[in-house]
Amino acid sequence: MRVFTVHTPPAESASAGPAMPLLVPEGFSWAALLFGPLWLLAHRLWWPAAVLFVASALLGLLSPWAAAGLQLVFAFEAEDIRRWALARQGWAVAGVVAAADAEAATQRLLDAAA
8 A cells, every 4th residue: 555645736726727636655756766856857846956966966976875875865755855845835735545556546535525
């Protein structure tokens, strides 16, 4: 089972029409480990991507092991950074859903709303 946090859009964007809540998985992210700043850019997290890129470059100059360690720590915290950015944009945490994958979690969420 995988755990997802459910985020609802800000009130001002909700007036534009019904929007689906966003599901953010908990835990380690393999994509964030392998692609680092690109993963952040794909989620429109520009400032964290810039910070990670600069920190990785500086640590890479000092020690490749330190840069690898930073990537590993980032992979564990990537989804939390994503949740932090959503909270700053006004998205509210509406709850938690446990399911096998994102599709099943969405179905569970829709079933609970009906």
